[in-house]
Amino acid sequence: MDLNSSKFWFRIAMLVALSLELTTFGAMTKTVNANSNSYGIPQESEADSTAIRPFQVHIPELELTDLHRRILATRWPDKETVSDQTQGTQLATMKNLAHYWANDYDWRKFEAKLNALPMFVTNIDGEEIHFIHVRSKHEDAMPIILMHGWPGSIVEKLKVIDPLTNPTAYGGKASDAFDVVIPSMPGYGFSGKPTTTGWGPDRIARAYGELMNRLGYKKYVAQGGDWGAIIADVMGVQQPSGLIGIHTNLPFVVPSDLDMALQAGKGCPPGLTSEEKRACEQLDFFYKHAAYALMMGTRPQTLTGLADSPVGLAAFMLDHDAKSLELITKAFNGQPGGLSQDDVLDNITLYWLTNTPISSARLYWENKYPFFGIKGVKLPVAVSVFPDELYEAPKSWTQKAYPNLIYFNKLDKGGHFAAWEQPVLFVNELRNAFRLLR
Incomplete structure (x- = not known):
C-alpha cells in the first residue's frame, strides 16, 4: 500500500x-x-x-412480556364455597379478568393516552412528585388539585380533565373553567417511593401545598376522595398559602364516640335519626369487612406476594369495598356500568409496572388519623354524597364537622370512585360547589 x-x-x-x-x-x-x-x-x-421537568412513560417491552407470562402462569386457588362475595373476590371474576388481561388488554394504548397529557415531575421535600397539569384555555380558570387514594391513582381522575378545563365543550360556561393538577401520591404510580418513614397525610398535604405554589398559583381549591379526601381535610387544617376551600366526596364527619364504639364492635348507639342510623350501619359493615386496611396498616411488608403475582395483586385491589367490587365484577361479566374492563386494568397495570403495591400500602401504616373522624377544618368546605360510598354522610354530622360548609348535595348514583364512575355528575358537583369561591 x-x-x-x-x-x-x-x-x-x-x-x-x-x-x-x-x-x-x-x-x-x-x-x-x-x-x-x-x-x-x-x-x-x-x-x-x-x-x-417534563415526564413521559416508556415501559420496556420486556416488562410487558414478563407481565403476560406471569398472568398465564397463575396458580389458581379453589373456588369459594359460597355463591356470593362474602369470602372475597370470586374465582370466576378473577379468571375473567386474567383472560382479558392476557389476551385483549393493551397497555401501549393507555401509555399513549398518558403521554398525550402534559405530565411533569419535581422534587419536593426530598421526594420526586409526578403530576399531570392541564391549563384551561379560558381566562380566570380556577386552579384545582385533584387527589386520589388507594387502590386508585391518577387513572381515576382522567375522565374529568377535559370537562373541567374545557367546559364549553361539555355543556358548561367559560366561567366554570378549571386549571387541573393531578399528582401521584409518594409511593404511588410514577412518584418516588419513600425510603424512610414519615410520609403520612400531613407531609403529603404540605408537599401538595408547595406544588401548587411552585406552579405559581396564588389562589386555588383542593378536591379528594379516599386518601385524597383525608389529605384535602389536612390541607384545610394546615391552610397552605393560596388554598381557599376544599371539596370532598368522602367527608370525615363521624362523631368520635360513635366511631370508637363501632371499632370496638359495640354497634350503633340509640337516639340516632334514620339518616344517621343508616350511616352508622354502613360504617359498622365497613369496619367488619376492611381486612385490606388492617393488613396494610399493621404489616404492609408482609404483602410481598402482591409484588410477585399480578393476578394476586388484582384480587387484593378489587376487594376494597362491596359496592365497587360488585360494579367491577359486572364489568368482567359483560355488564359494564360506570367502569370498563380497560378502566380497571389501566389502574392495576399501573401499580404492577411501577412495582408500587408495597410502597403504596405503607401509607396505611404511616397514617395516624382516624379514617372517618373529624379533622377540624375551618376553611370553606363543599361535600358531595354518593349513595354507594363507604357510608352516606348525614347532613347533621357534616354541618357539625365542617362549620364553614358552603355546599352539600346527595346524589342518586355513584360510589367510592366518583370521578371515575360518574364523571359527568362529578364535574357538575365541582362546578356548583366552587361557584361561590370564584
Missing part, C-alpha cells in the same frame, strides 16, 4: 472522524442512561432539584 497516496490518508481521516463520532455518541448514551430512571426520564441534578 502506498503510504503517500491521497486515498490512503483520506481513509485514515474518515476512520478517525468515525471513531470520534462513535466515542461522542457513546459518551452521550452513558450520560442519558446514568441520569435516567426506569421510565427513561432524566433525573434532576442538585442545581435544578426544585425544577419542574
Whole structure:
C-alpha cells in the first residue's frame, strides 16, 4: 500500500472522524442512561432539584412480556364455597379478568393516552412528585388539585380533565373553567417511593401545598376522595398559602364516640335519626369487612406476594369495598356500568409496572388519623354524597364537622370512585360547589 497516496490518508481521516463520532455518541448514551430512571426520564441534578421537568412513560417491552407470562402462569386457588362475595373476590371474576388481561388488554394504548397529557415531575421535600397539569384555555380558570387514594391513582381522575378545563365543550360556561393538577401520591404510580418513614397525610398535604405554589398559583381549591379526601381535610387544617376551600366526596364527619364504639364492635348507639342510623350501619359493615386496611396498616411488608403475582395483586385491589367490587365484577361479566374492563386494568397495570403495591400500602401504616373522624377544618368546605360510598354522610354530622360548609348535595348514583364512575355528575358537583369561591 502506498503510504503517500491521497486515498490512503483520506481513509485514515474518515476512520478517525468515525471513531470520534462513535466515542461522542457513546459518551452521550452513558450520560442519558446514568441520569435516567426506569421510565427513561432524566433525573434532576442538585442545581435544578426544585425544577419542574417534563415526564413521559416508556415501559420496556420486556416488562410487558414478563407481565403476560406471569398472568398465564397463575396458580389458581379453589373456588369459594359460597355463591356470593362474602369470602372475597370470586374465582370466576378473577379468571375473567386474567383472560382479558392476557389476551385483549393493551397497555401501549393507555401509555399513549398518558403521554398525550402534559405530565411533569419535581422534587419536593426530598421526594420526586409526578403530576399531570392541564391549563384551561379560558381566562380566570380556577386552579384545582385533584387527589386520589388507594387502590386508585391518577387513572381515576382522567375522565374529568377535559370537562373541567374545557367546559364549553361539555355543556358548561367559560366561567366554570378549571386549571387541573393531578399528582401521584409518594409511593404511588410514577412518584418516588419513600425510603424512610414519615410520609403520612400531613407531609403529603404540605408537599401538595408547595406544588401548587411552585406552579405559581396564588389562589386555588383542593378536591379528594379516599386518601385524597383525608389529605384535602389536612390541607384545610394546615391552610397552605393560596388554598381557599376544599371539596370532598368522602367527608370525615363521624362523631368520635360513635366511631370508637363501632371499632370496638359495640354497634350503633340509640337516639340516632334514620339518616344517621343508616350511616352508622354502613360504617359498622365497613369496619367488619376492611381486612385490606388492617393488613396494610399493621404489616404492609408482609404483602410481598402482591409484588410477585399480578393476578394476586388484582384480587387484593378489587376487594376494597362491596359496592365497587360488585360494579367491577359486572364489568368482567359483560355488564359494564360506570367502569370498563380497560378502566380497571389501566389502574392495576399501573401499580404492577411501577412495582408500587408495597410502597403504596405503607401509607396505611404511616397514617395516624382516624379514617372517618373529624379533622377540624375551618376553611370553606363543599361535600358531595354518593349513595354507594363507604357510608352516606348525614347532613347533621357534616354541618357539625365542617362549620364553614358552603355546599352539600346527595346524589342518586355513584360510589367510592366518583370521578371515575360518574364523571359527568362529578364535574357538575365541582362546578356548583366552587361557584361561590370564584
